[in-house]
Amino acid sequence: MTYPICHFTIALRECALNKERAFYKAVSRSIHSLNTPAELKAKLEGIIRLAARASHCAVSLLLIDAAGQKLSHNISFGLPQFYIHKGVLSAADSIGETVNIQTTAITDVQNDHRIQFPQMALKAGFSSILGSPVIYQEKVIGSIRFYCKDFYEFSQQDITFAENMARIISLAFCTLPTTTTPVDNTASMPASNLKTAQNITFAHQSETEFARLLDFYNIEWIYEPRSFPLDWEGELVTEMFTPDFYLPGLDMYIELTTLKQSLVTTKNHKLKMLRELYPDIKISLLYKNDYARLLSKYGCGPLAQTRAHGIDRVLYTAGDIAERVASLARQISDDYPDNRPILIGVQRGFICFMADLIRQIAIPLDIDFMTISYYSGSNASMVRITKDMDLEVAGRDVLLVEDIVDTGITLNYLLNHLRSKNPASLKVCTLLDRKVRRLIDINIDYVGFELPDEFVVGYGLDYHEEYRNLPFIGIPGIKQNP
Ligand SMILES: O=P(O)(O)OC[C@H]1O[C@H](OP(=O)(O)OP(=O)(O)O)[C@H](O)[C@@H]1O
Numbered sequence: 001m002t003y004p005i006c007h008f009t010i011a012l013r014e015c016a017l018n019k020e021r022a023f024y025k026a027v028s029r030s031i032h033s034l035n036t037p038a039e040l041k042a043k044l045e046g047i048i049r050l051a052a053r054a055s056h057c058a059v060s061l062l063l064i065d066a067a068g069q070k071l072s073h074n075i076s077f078g079l080p081q082f083y084i085h086k087g088v089l090s091a092a093d094s095i096g097e098t099v100n101i102q103t104t105a106i107t108d109v110q111n112d113h114r115i116q117f118p119q120m121a122l123k124a125g126f127s128s129i130l131g132s133p134v135i136y137q138e139k140v141i142g143s144i145r146f147y148c149k150d151f152y153e154f155s156q157q158d159i160t161f162a163e164n165m166a167r168i169i170s171l172a173f174c175t176l177p178t179t180t181t182p183v184d185n186t187a188s189m190p191a192s193n194l195k196t197a198q199n200i201t202f203a204h205q206s207e208t209e210f211a212r213l214l215d216f217y218n219i220e221w222i223y224e225p226r227s228f229p230l231d232w233e234g235e236l237v238t239e240m241f242t243p244d245f246y247l248p249g250l251d252m253y254i255e256l257t258t259l260k261q262s263l264v265t266t267k268n269h270k271l272k273m274l275r276e277l278y279p280d281i282k283i284s285l286l287y288k289n290d291y292a293r294l295l296s297k298y299g300c301g302p303l304a305q306t307r308a309h310g311i312d313r314v315l316y317t318a319g320d321i322a323e324r325v326a327s328l329a330r331q332i333s334d335d336y337p338d339n340r341p342i343l344i345g346v347q348r349g350f351i352c353f354m355a356d357l358i359r360q361i362a363i364p365l366d367i368d369f370m371t372i373s374y375y376s377g378s379n380a381s382m383v384r385i386t387k388d389m390d391l392e393v394a395g396r397d398v399l400l401v402e403d404i405v406d407t408g409i410t411l412n413y414l415l416n417h418l419r420s421k422n423p424a425s426l427k428v429c430t431l432l433d434r435k436v437r438r439l440i441d442i443n444i445d446y447v448g449f450e451l452p453d454e455f456v457v458g459y460g461l462d463y464h465e466e467y468r469n470l471p472f473i474g475i476p477g478i479k480q481n482p
């Protein structure tokens, strides 16, 4: 099918008049891509990439599943892997563009009830989101979303751009046979259909390897996100430089280099020019051996890598954890200014968390421990205490510290036990909260991270007693025995 460009002149003019050439170029190029013989997926990837580059946002195409309930990231650019796989998004409870059939803006994701994974948005550093519905055969089939790092009041130009890109995506779907509805099927898609280092076409092997390392460590990256003009003849750009990667977490561009001396010399020259022309831009030229140095800034590195044998990917780096633990410790210090709480740890997974937490708490406190074990009762798994606390709890403020709350069975049992000892107050602090698996609804006062539905190890958590000493929390490659 061929789309005459004149159909879009109004949209093009709107963009051209309203905002930067970047929007105009992205709309124009996306329309042109519709008429190329490329496959649908390649066209959509191109359109999302153009939208991301023009808007300087991470951009994702989310599609609704066949049942009309679940919304999943299908093609995205600039989103970290943990954010893409963060868990099930309910189409009805999500930010609403797919239900209200209109472009929807959220300017502060941390304080908006429509955001289903605020912790993940916080970790990814997103502050504002703009979503516009994608309509196919008069039905909303998904949405294009723009994720901004800044708190941003989206302008009419941004909204017009999002709507135009959504319309172009709808038209791209028109190349499907008319009997097919383009619903999300990412759950059943092989992993290689998702955007990872495995399915981007990189120019060089070293870039593929570097992207895999970044994916492994869950470090957000964007491939070739921006070209910097370096030389001009009049208005015409005669020399450009496109760094290989941008790492939003470090606000740094990375250019990888091979050992070919001729290329290194040219790249060094271009980098020198770039630094002179754009002094605020941080860029590094990396040799292969420099990767480790860079990764160590994230609290991971060669040491962690060797110990991480069998880990598929890192969910929270040592740096992420340290940041969250410090923030929880600040909250706890503020909440118990005068009354020396007792922090109770539950053996054994709590060990790293509690050790780090108490060292960041700025008020006097006591610590104590309990050990529990599980056994099979007549028709269910039961918990029992094999080592109780040593300190007297009556009349004291008690804070129970857990590494993870999953079904809530353990916590429920422990809270009932502690309540019977008449503490003055009883609160719970957990590093990880996997709400999706909850069987007993319990209020948790301090939560480090809301965990997606993944079995995790590291930082005290084990799989058959392995991995407790990893400095990060990751997802093991093995399937967990229930
Ligand atoms: O919410 P629930 O489903 O009850 O699960 C939570 C429990 O699981 C973990 O312990 P685990 O059994 O892994 O033992 P460990 O602390 O010795 O690693 C954690 O420390 C909690 O006590």
Ligand SMILES: Nc1nc2[nH]cnc2c(=O)[nH]1
Pocket: 404, 406, 454, 455, 456, 457, 461, 462, 463
């Ligand atoms: N190691 C580990 N222990 C758990 N206990 C309950 N959930 C988990 C988990 O995800 N990992």
